[in-house]
Amino acid sequence: MVETRYGKAINQALHDALAADPSVILFGEDVGEAGGPFKATRGLQEAFGAERVRDTPISEAAIAGMAVGAALSGLKPVAEIMFMDFVTLAMDQLVNQAAKARFMFGGRNSVPMVLRTPHGGGLSAGPQHSQCLEAWLAHIPGLKVVCPATPADAYGLLRAAIDDPDPVVVVENKALYALKGEIDDSPAAVPIGRARIARPGRDATVVTYGAALHTALQAADALAGDGVDVEVIDLRSLQPWDEAAVLASLSRTHRLVVLHEAVEAFGIGAEIAARMADVGFDELDAPIVRVGAPFMPVPFAGALEKAYLPAAADVVAAVRRTLE
């Protein structure tokens, strides 16, 4: 075990993937010489050359489309979209092309591409540099979506994404790049679609992912002080998501809170709650409570953004509501 940062773990995963497989290539805006806007690709162009780690022009639609075409022609491209807000410029290629090519072409080929992109607030980056849009992608058959919360998962899910034959969007969280955590000396891929019990507990289940995991753990700590024993599930993968793990936890605790940084309305949590209100209905002893961002753009000013982001206190209140 060594300690590493989330951003460094991404860097290492890319490094290891490039070293392991000559068909892996990287491209995106300033990912090469500059080492990426968040330094996640630092040193990779030096190590693997400008043919395999390419700086692109500011052309998001072409970046995504190139990934599709390269993936259909024998490579395993890992493309970067600098902020998730900019996937708005790449949706046709992601949704109409990458997601559908396998199905639409009769299942005879796959599209082994990865798109990395950071979401999330907390940096006063304002309404166009902070959004969490993963629910869009999870709604699209043919795409996979993962969202690591720890350095170990940042490594393991990215390796899994690159190994995966289908298009995978890896959603990173900007506020986590500097987060430290333990990682294996020879870390392995983390299977896509499997959740992790981040903290076992008996009284209520909090399902979450990404940076909000840390908020959930904080809330669980606070509640533990009051004798409430919360189980925290880190989904890790959003499409597919681990329904069995959530249902199993709910069947133990009978109380469910779903937490994420994204806007609550029509967010990832809606699907999880809806599904549990169906398949988990008999297990529910209380309303399913969601905690997510309010229905407004991510505001800039520190005070506004702080009030905007779901906090541990919101999770505590939500858990308490399920226990009333």
Place this chain on the structure above:
Amino acid sequence: MVETRYGKAINQALHDALAADPSVILFGEDVGEAGGPFKATRGLQEAFGAERVRDTPISEAAIAGMAVGAALSGLKPVAEIMFMDFVTLAMDQLVNQAAKARFMFGGRNSVPMVLRTPHGGGLSAGPQHSQCLEAWLAHIPGLKVVCPATPADAYGLLRAAIDDPDPVVVVENKALYALKGEIDDSPAAVPIGRARIARPGRDATVVTYGAALHTALQAADALAGDGVDVEVIDLRSLQPWDEAAVLASLSRTHRLVVLHEAVEAFGIGAEIAARMADVGFDELDAPIVRVGAPFMPVPFAGALEKAYLPAAADVVAAVRRTLE
């Protein structure tokens, strides 16, 4: 009361809006001389001139962006994106610009634009011409989304959308353009955000919108034959949606099915179910059952597409599940 078709009602709404307010303009691909791909804008360029009803090049990003800029500069643009699948090319302008300009600029101005776009399958139009992507838009604070199911609502919601000071996406359903229905002689706007009880009933509630309304009504007829009295709620507006109306119906029937043509996972129905699993929890006597498209791209072949689209039998089965 007169009988008219859904497509004709749209045409009339556009005509009446253009006649009522010189700041209303229309643009989109082939909406002018050709009268629109589905003939919804037929005759409008002739009636109002090529300055107010403009044929654009095949440039979806610019179409959406022009609507934002024109709306910020004194006009009320009504733009058309020919198929909802192509909004993938216009998402930046819709989501990062139109939706946020009011909030982000301090609430001192609004963006009175309308974007019309048809979704839905049933025409063997294939995976890139049939998608229902409204859940994406409903997830975005600052956008409004409506989806008329009848000619009267096609007229009334479009007039309301054009009158509205904020950006409204009007999602039409391709399979409904030829649908006939009654409409007032001098029809009025239909308020955004208010649902309609399309059929009252006591035993279970089916919440739906768009073309699926007709599937729900068929299912209700079938169930009525077996003595099951289903209430059908037509949401009409998806953002904001009429939570009070749904909750009121659930409080009467205690059983809830949510139906739409869009993919079930992470669709509009997820939010409705999730919300009712919270605020309506005490009213629920059964699991909330969703009926939506399976998790696959919309297939082309008739047999596949038929199996793909949610059918009345699926709704019947879902309602029965809530009554078990």
Place this chain on the structure above:
Amino acid sequence: MAREPKNDPTDRLLSLYEGMLTIRQAEERLKALFADGEVPGFIHLSIGQEAVPVGISASLGPADTVASNHRGHGHALAKGIDLDGFFAEIMGRDSGLCRGRGGSMHVADVSIGMLGANGIVGAGLPITLGSALAHKTRGTDAVAVAYFGDGALAEGVLHECLNIAALWALPMLFACENNGWSEFSPTDRQMKASLKDLAAAFSIPHVEVDGNDVEAVEAAAAECIAALRRGDGPRVLECRTTRVRGHFEGDRQDYRSPDELAGLAATDPIARCRARLAELGVDANRIDAIAEAIDRRVEQAVANARGAPEPSFAAAAADVYTAAEG
């Protein structure tokens, strides 16, 4: 189709003729099947435009890739797509190339480098760009061809792709079928810039050719593609051609002048090629035999498609993602 290079000029031309006629007869058959309700959805026929993909494909091998657009039947057939799979797909059968899931706007066979027709105007361009990037990165001399129409000139993604292809000297052929129409509107009301001037802005050599003259297309394409294989960077090949049918089947073309419609036959690339063959002294019987052979082949494909089972929904559902191994 993927014709072998023929050395004898007459044989070469006969082969091009056969390529064009295969597309024509296939589409004429589709037209009838559509009218009879045997083809669902929308179909966009390339009747009148066959010389373009046939002329280009004469220089392509199986390692080369092409991406196409909504009017993609000719591109696919010229790239060598299987005729049975083609008809079965468009008729929505399980034996279709895409098992009935894509239809006319998505015929594809990635195994032979046909990366798909496409329902999104312009979308094939960045896919081709990525394919060209793969060829270059892998160090092969394969090339990637994007077929697109003049209407697609208005899409921003073209600009992005011209730029990156030029910047990185990718082996990409921008093959424009300029038929003057974007759906129901003449393109000159939609585009202020010519492709020639756009290409020049990016320093990409632009070649314009009579797209209804298959020999001219073949020659121009051969030069462009040779340059790509040499690593000289992208090329633009603009083919002036003629859309004979409506935008899609069912479009009555009220918006075209009777004069224009009357003049369409004169531009027919197949009739021109046939005249040229006659000039070269090829026996009419030999030419007619080609048509007959194609006819039999097409009828066989239609019969096979008719006899094929409906697509399987379960198989479709299972193909959204790659099945896990083991």
Place this chain on the structure above:
Amino acid sequence: MAREPKNDPTDRLLSLYEGMLTIRQAEERLKALFADGEVPGFIHLSIGQEAVPVGISASLGPADTVASNHRGHGHALAKGIDLDGFFAEIMGRDSGLCRGRGGSMHVADVSIGMLGANGIVGAGLPITLGSALAHKTRGTDAVAVAYFGDGALAEGVLHECLNIAALWALPMLFACENNGWSEFSPTDRQMKASLKDLAAAFSIPHVEVDGNDVEAVEAAAAECIAALRRGDGPRVLECRTTRVRGHFEGDRQDYRSPDELAGLAATDPIARCRARLAELGVDANRIDAIAEAIDRRVEQAVANARGAPEPSFAAAAADVYTAAEG
């Protein structure tokens, strides 16, 4: 700022000088505030580029509209945005122009035609296009200006906007600030086409100007904007200018050569303007007095912002949509 037209050439130049210096001193102040942690988020300074918006805005009135990009402080101030509201916004206060919701990348005041800085590269272009369409449709002689950088040349939406503006002869000025950089990369590694050649492809007159010479910018912009007001269709004004600071504050610019960095001061548009004023015989005290007045004004704005309340979350939540009437 929205300066009155001055007839006396010296007065005119003084007014331009004042405009540039206001931006400079405001940004120098922001730089210090950022270093001290009083400005959150990212800020992109336009130090060295002030001549562009000041030269252009000299021909603009309140009915004209501009849309900007991430490096928008100068564009906004030159258009006449309120200095108090400007500082308060970037410092995240309730008295900010956007009530602290947008920050540096979103300063806007639609009431005076400033349609917003923008965090999305290229996004201001179609917004400006729509604004120009509104001006034309409403029959006014107002014009719309899009400010964008050379990095934005790679975005496809530029192509779409050049085309539509030209096609419809819209009163739109494409004002490019070409500083040679796209974030951390020189733009010549990202763009194969020049804006000049792109404009030519769309038959849009292109004027290139030394963007660090405010008089030259003013003169060129005045001609372009007069043409727009006459209804002659769009114009492209490419201003060669210099980014002095990093891409954003905090960027150490390791990627620029020491030589380049050393040479930046020489290009300073404000120093040049000051030298010109001296040439014209303007008294140094008079010039210095301008700086002092601006300094007082800026300090006042900073003090006002510091004293202003934090933004209201409830008010923000209430502003996502327009409140229903009545």
